[in-house]
Amino acid sequence: MKRIGVALLLFASLCYAQETSEFKPAATNILDAPYPRVDSTLRAEFRIKAPDATAVKLNFWSGPKLDMVKQPDGFWTVTTPPLVPGLHYYTLIVDGVEASDPSSHAFYGGSRDTSMIEIPEPGSTYYSAQEVPHGQVREVWYHSSVTGGWRDALVYTPPGYDEQTKVRYPVLYLQHGGGEDETGWIKQGHANFILDNLIAAGSTKPMIIVMANGYARRAGYIPPDLTGKPFGSPEMMKAMQEMASAFEDDMTQALIPFIDSTFRTIPDRDHRAMAGLSMGGMQTFQVTFDHLDLFSYIGGFSGAGGMSMMRGDQKFDTKTAFNGALADPTAFAKRVHLLWIGVGTEEPAMMHAGIVKLHTALDEAKVGHVFYESPGTSHEWQTWRRDLKEFAPKLFQEGAAKP
Amino acid sequence: MKRIGVALLLFASLCYAQETSEFKPAATNILDAPYPRVDSTLRAEFRIKAPDATAVKLNFWSGPKLDMVKQPDGFWTVTTPPLVPGLHYYTLIVDGVEASDPSSHAFYGGSRDTSMIEIPEPGSTYYSAQEVPHGQVREVWYHSSVTGGWRDALVYTPPGYDEQTKVRYPVLYLQHGGGEDETGWIKQGHANFILDNLIAAGSTKPMIIVMANGYARRAGYIPPDLTGKPFGSPEMMKAMQEMASAFEDDMTQALIPFIDSTFRTIPDRDHRAMAGLSMGGMQTFQVTFDHLDLFSYIGGFSGAGGMSMMRGDQKFDTKTAFNGALADPTAFAKRVHLLWIGVGTEEPAMMHAGIVKLHTALDEAKVGHVFYESPGTSHEWQTWRRDLKEFAPKLFQEGAAKP
Numbered sequence: 001m002k003r004i005g006v007a008l009l010l011f012a013s014l015c016y017a018q019e020t021s022e023f024k025p026a027a028t029n030i031l032d033a034p035y036p037r038v039d040s041t042l043r044a045e046f047r048i049k050a051p052d053a054t055a056v057k058l059n060f061w062s063g064p065k066l067d068m069v070k071q072p073d074g075f076w077t078v079t080t081p082p083l084v085p086g087l088h089y090y091t092l093i094v095d096g097v098e099a100s101d102p103s104s105h106a107f108y109g110g111s112r113d114t115s116m117i118e119i120p121e122p123g124s125t126y127y128s129a130q131e132v133p134h135g136q137v138r139e140v141w142y143h144s145s146v147t148g149g150w151r152d153a154l155v156y157t158p159p160g161y162d163e164q165t166k167v168r169y170p171v172l173y174l175q176h177g178g179g180e181d182e183t184g185w186i187k188q189g190h191a192n193f194i195l196d197n198l199i200a201a202g203s204t205k206p207m208i209i210v211m212a213n214g215y216a217r218r219a220g221y222i223p224p225d226l227t228g229k230p231f232g233s234p235e236m237m238k239a240m241q242e243m244a245s246a247f248e249d250d251m252t253q254a255l256i257p258f259i260d261s262t263f264r265t266i267p268d269r270d271h272r273a274m275a276g277l278s279m280g281g282m283q284t285f286q287v288t289f290d291h292l293d294l295f296s297y298i299g300g301f302s303g304a305g306g307m308s309m310m311r312g313d314q315k316f317d318t319k320t321a322f323n324g325a326l327a328d329p330t331a332f333a334k335r336v337h338l339l340w341i342g343v344g345t346e347e348p349a350m351m352h353a354g355i356v357k358l359h360t361a362l363d364e365a366k367v368g369h370v371f372y373e374s375p376g377t378s379h380e381w382q383t384w385r386r387d388l389k390e391f392a393p394k395l396f397q398e399g400a401a402k403p
Numbered sequence: 404m405k406r407i408g409v410a411l412l413l414f415a416s417l418c419y420a421q422e423t424s425e426f427k428p429a430a431t432n433i434l435d436a437p438y439p440r441v442d443s444t445l446r447a448e449f450r451i452k453a454p455d456a457t458a459v460k461l462n463f464w465s466g467p468k469l470d471m472v473k474q475p476d477g478f479w480t481v482t483t484p485p486l487v488p489g490l491h492y493y494t495l496i497v498d499g500v501e502a503s504d505p506s507s508h509a510f511y512g513g514s515r516d517t518s519m520i521e522i523p524e525p526g527s528t529y530y531s532a533q534e535v536p537h538g539q540v541r542e543v544w545y546h547s548s549v550t551g552g553w554r555d556a557l558v559y560t561p562p563g564y565d566e567q568t569k570v571r572y573p574v575l576y577l578q579h580g581g582g583e584d585e586t587g588w589i590k591q592g593h594a595n596f597i598l599d600n601l602i603a604a605g606s607t608k609p610m611i612i613v614m615a616n617g618y619a620r621r622a623g624y625i626p627p628d629l630t631g632k633p634f635g636s637p638e639m640m641k642a643m644q645e646m647a648s649a650f651e652d653d654m655t656q657a658l659i660p661f662i663d664s665t666f667r668t669i670p671d672r673d674h675r676a677m678a679g680l681s682m683g684g685m686q687t688f689q690v691t692f693d694h695l696d697l698f699s700y701i702g703g704f705s706g707a708g709g710m711s712m713m714r715g716d717q718k719f720d721t722k723t724a725f726n727g728a729l730a731d732p733t734a735f736a737k738r739v740h741l742l743w744i745g746v747g748t749e750e751p752a753m754m755h756a757g758i759v760k761l762h763t764a765l766d767e768a769k770v771g772h773v774f775y776e777s778p779g780t781s782h783e784w785q786t787w788r789r790d791l792k793e794f795a796p797k798l799f800q801e802g803a804a805k806p
Contacts, residue, residue, distance in 0.1 A: 030515055031618060032626070052499030096455030099502035106509035106516035112433055113509035113516060129553045134544040139589075141537040150532045162665065165568060186542075215434060223435070262565065 026104070027118040028087070033103035042082040042119050046092075047075050048101060053094050061089040061110065062378045068092075084346075085121035086382025087188055089114055107188055111179045116188065125197070127190040127385050132200035133159030137192050140262065144254035146246060148219025151212075153255060154182050155263065156192050158199055158206035168264045170271035170396040171208045173251070174388075175280025177303070182213045188381045194388050204393045210259055214280055216246040248287050252294060273395050275299030275340065277384045289322035292335060297395050299340035301387040302347060302379055304358055316358055318365035329367045339369040340391050344376075344383035351379060370394070429507075430521040431490070436506035445485040445522050450478050451495055451504060460496040464513065465781045471495075487749075488524035489785025490591055492517055510591055514582045519591065528600070530593040530788050535603035536562035540595050543665065547657035549649060551622025554615075556658060557585050558666065559595050561602055561609035571667045573674035573799040574611045576654070577791075578683025580706070585616045591784045597791050607796045613662055617683055619649040651690050655697065676798050678702025678743065680787045692725035695738060700798050702743040704790040705750060705782055707761055719761055721768035732770045742772040743794050747779075747786035754782060773797070 023037035023045055035047040046058050051074030058066045058078050068076035089109050091098045100106060104115035138155045158169065174191060176184035185191040191209060198204035217223065221242065229235050260267040272295050276284040281303025288295040318326045326332050339362075343355040359371040372390055374383040426440035426448055438450040449461050454477030461469045461481050471479035492512050494501045503509060507518035541558045561572065577594060579587035588594040594612060601607035620626065624645065632638050663670040675698050679687040684706025691698040721729045729735050742765075746758040762774040775793055777786040 030511075048500070050498070050500045054498070094500045094502065095453070095457070095498045097451070097453045097497045097502065098505065099497065099500065100505075100509070100516065102501070102503075102515045102517075104516075106503075108433075112505045113503065113507075114505075129544060131546075134553075137542040139540040141532060143534075150537075 027120070028104055028107075028116050030103060030105055035103050036101070036117050038117075038119060042085065043080055044083055044117055044119065045077065045079040046101070047077045048092055048094075048103075049075050050094055055093075055095060057093040059091045059093050059098065061091075062380055063088060063090075083119045084376060084378070084380075084382070085119045085124070086377060086380050086385075087116050087118050088380065089116055091115060108181045108183055109179055109188070121382065126389055127194050127197075129193050130197055130200070132196050134196050135159050135161065135192055135199075137186050140258075142254060142258040142262075144216075144250050146218060146250040146254055147216050151216075151250070151254075152182065153213065153259075154186060154211040155259070156186075156195060156209035156211075157263070158208070159196065160206070161208075161264075165264075167206075168266045169206060169208045171210060171259065171263075171265050171273070172297075172392070172395060173210050173212065173256075173272070173274040173284075175212065175214050175274070175276030175283055177276075177278035177280055178214075181215075182211045185209075185211045189385055189388065191388060194385060195392060198389065198392055205396045207392075207396060208259075208263055208265060210255070212247075212251060212255055214247060214276075214283060215243060216250040217243065218246045218249075221246070244283060244286060247283060248290060251287055252291055256294065269294055269296045270337075271396060273297030273299070273338075275301060275388075275391060276303065277301040277387070278303040278379065285322075289325055292325060296336055297338045297340075298336060299338070299342070299387070299391050300355075301340075301342045301384045301391075302344065302351065302355070304341045304355060316361040318361055318367055326362070326365065326367050329365060333368045337397075338391075338394050339367070340372065340387075340394070341369055342372040342374065342383070342387040342391070344374040344378050344380070346376060346378040347383070348379060430523070431507055431510075431519050433506060433508055438506050439504070439520050441520075441522060445488065446483055447486055447520055447522065448480065448482040449495075449504070450480045451497075451506075452478050453497055456497050458496075458498060462494045462496050462501065464492040464494075465783055466491060466493075486522045487779060487781070487783075487785070488522045488527070489780060489783050489788075490519050490521050491783065492519050494518060511584045511586055512582055512591070524785065529792055530597050530600075532596050533600055533603070535599050537599050538562050538564065538595055538602075540589050543661075545657060545661040545665075547619075547653050549621060549653040549657055550619050554619075554653070554657075555585065556616065556662075557589060557614040558662070559589075559598060559612040559614075560666070561611070562599065563609070564611075564667075568667075570609075571669045572609060572611045574613060574662065574666075574668050574676070575700075575795070575798060576613045576615065576659075576675070576677040576687075578615065578617050578677070578679030578686055580679075580681035580683055581617075584618075585614045588612075588614050592788055592791065594791055597788060598795060601792065601795055608799045610795075610799060611662075611666055611668060613658070615650075615654060615658055617650060617679075617686060618646060619653040620646065621649045621652075624649070647686060647689060650686060651693060654690055655694055659697065672697055672699045673740075674799060676700030676702070676741075678704060678791075678794060679706065680704040680790070681706040681782065688725075692728055695728060699739055700741045700743075701739060702741070702745070702790070702794050703758075704743075704745045704787045704794075705747065705754065705758070707744045707758060719764040721764055721770055729765070729768065729770045732768060736771045740800075741794075741797050742770070743775065743790075743797070744772055745775040745777065745786070745790040745794070747777040747781050747783070749779060749781040750786070751782060 023039045025034055026036050026038055036044050038044050050056055056068040056076040066078045068078040070076050092101050101115040106113035107116045135156050135158045140155055141150050141152050144151050174185050199206050224235050224239055226236055274284045274288050274295050281300035288298045341359055343352055362369050374386045377383040426442045429439050429441050439447050441447050453459055459471040459479040469481050471481040473479050495504050504518040509516035510519045538559050538561045544553050544555050547554050577588050602609050627638050627642055629639055677687045677691050677698050684703035691701045744762050765772050777789045780786040
């Protein structure tokens with residue numbers, strides 16, 4: 001129980017006064033699955049049939065690891081304390097094997113399809129389907145001369161895109177985190193509903209959102225065998241840099257030209273943004289600062305400034321970072337309309353400290369930026385849903401659209 | 404081993420002469436997962452780490468159930484005999500618990516997200532991404548007055564849809580099977596690639612394909628608790644009929660009007676088809692024969708003619724079936740441009756016999772139809788991919804398109 005985490009305990013204290021407890025199936029369940037279920041105090045009850053197992057654990061990736069208890073009917077059950085609102089990855093560990101919960105829909109995370117539970121945030125409707133016009137989410141395929149094959153991407157087109165055939169739109173490129181894929185911002189993040197709701201409220205410009213697969217390999221490249229190499233080994237870092245470089249080229253040489261020739265975009269830097277979460281935030285900083293001719297809005301959600309930011313031993317020098325792009329804050333402010341850095345207050349200490357260090361360095365150098373802290377949330381999707389909800393309204397407010 | 408099935412053994416004999424055996428990761432694997440892997444004789448090798456488990460089985464839903472063998476390194480492995488080409492559902496049974504394989508992507512089937520393995524059909528490229536123009540697959544949301552909520556559907560738009568803004572297209576409504584959902588025809592079936600390839604070859608008219616979620620409940624309807632009721636109980640049959648009726652109304656009253664107002668369709672019966680697999684085939688027969696004012700092409704893939712077809716004790720009377728729509732074969736042929744009935748030769752005997760009985764009854768009554776048998780395949784996706792490949796070219800060949 002000691003791994004429940006500060007965020008969970010903080011939230012639990014808020015719920016202390018509530019006593020009602022009618023359980024309802026989680027929104028993340030498959031059709032008609034009665035478990036897992038959540039009560040009004042945000043406790044969750046899990047159940048799995050495993051009559052022959054000798055030990056079953058409930059394993060939250062960013063939260064408690066709880067022993068499940070065998071019932072006489074062969075089911076194992078456990079009820080959690082109140083949980084932090086948001087979407088939590090979990091698995092069931094059956095006799096040592098990490099298994100998905102068959103009652104939960106599968107979400108791609110941790111480099112596998114796994115289970116998640118949605119703990120509703122009381123009073124929050126911004127990330128669910130409301131009675132407003134809905135955009136579409138399109139899977140598209142493009143041929144990449146960088147990877148030498150077909151790649152897919154998801155594209156959100158805002159309400160009215162098909163009807164207003166003379167209107168052109170700005171574009172936000174929005175990237176998933178490490179271990180996730182291009183489906184994350186829709187399936188986990190509900191980016192489409194967030195934008196539908198913001199656009200309906202009139203607070204956000206209608207825009208296209210492109211979600212690419214963040215893993216790319218150059219044609220002919222054979223990834224090294226990292227078996228036996230420690231995490232962070234030189235071989236692993238080299239392979240990661242090679243993938244990041246291939247992704248950068250794929251995005252700027254194949255994906256962006258495809259999007260601009262396929263959709264009614266406004267294909268200039270004033271109408272092109274990029275943001276991403278965790279690994280996607282680091283990719284965002286790499287791609288945008290290497291290509292300030294292409295982008296003028298930049299967002300790092302729980303991941304910003306590159307790998308060096310995550311290390312306590314390295315100073316971030318605003319004079320030299322990103323080839324000097326930040327050295328003249330006035331010039332930078334004219335060139336980049338928004339630099340956004342977000343983090344959850346309950347993220348792992350090193351992650352939180354790295355982001356704060358970047359924020360502090362930018363402040364000291366008087367480099368204009370927005371620093372956003374999501375209260376009470378960890379390195380999880382509720383942090384990034386909130387980032388997007390606050391970030392999107394600030395996009396494309398500069399300059400007039402060129403039709 | 405006795406449950407490997409006739410299809411498997413038939414195929415194995417074809418491969419007898421082949422001896423090479425270089426294993427390659429299955430196309431259904433998550434990124435970089437080395438297992439499961441398939442060799443050139445179509446044997447598949449599976450592996451899972453479970454050092455504490457006492458028994459692990461590989462469980463093909465339409466094929467063999469094999470004991471896996473524990474290796475000294477804590478991995479359990481097994482290599483199958485040569486498998487039938489196509490996409491096979493499977494799970495791993497760890498100490499009695501049915502678990503997904505973390506190395507496989509998840510596919511919705513059997514009312515859960517589960518594992519599948521793609522066994523490539525030698526020489527077949529029709530269901531994979533080729534060097535041809537690709538359509539888009541769009542997730543759309545529509546409000547249904549029948550269910551009282553938002554529902555989603557997937558919509559394939561053919562290559563060129565966004566560019567040729569004056570062209571209107573015919574529509575095929577294409578339904579998944581029981582236990583699957585609206586993602587099945589894309590994720591499992593590759594319907595988009597099948598159509599891309601057929602359209603590029605010039606053999607099939609460009610068309611829109613709509614894939615709806617086949618489960619619908621009327622607003623306010625509370626499904627009965629079927630706990631303890633046997634499969635096929637009167638309560639279960641009543642609940643199924645109620646769901647089928649709600650689906651029919653949702654489709655005809657909410658979905659079709661939404662599609663016709665959202666996409667550039669040709670909104671008449673001559674340019675509207677419906678087909679489905681298994682449960683979706685039965686839904687197709689119910690919806691189309693109740694609404695011949697809306698449809699003129701009908702396809703049942705391994706599911707046709709309604710539930711009664713699946714029962715050996717009931718005769719199919721072409722004079723009275725479907726309110727007499729088949730009673731006059733000449734009138735029917737004028738009204739319905741295509742009636743398609745497909746089945747795999749290796750499907751379970753009752754399923755195969757039911758479809759053949761319908762085909763025979765139609766033949767005897769001289770009701771024009773196409774009967775298609777997929778050689779060597781069972782009640783699985785390879786049967787339905789082939790159905791679609793043969794069925795789609797026959798659509799919308801009657802009458803001129805009305806722009």
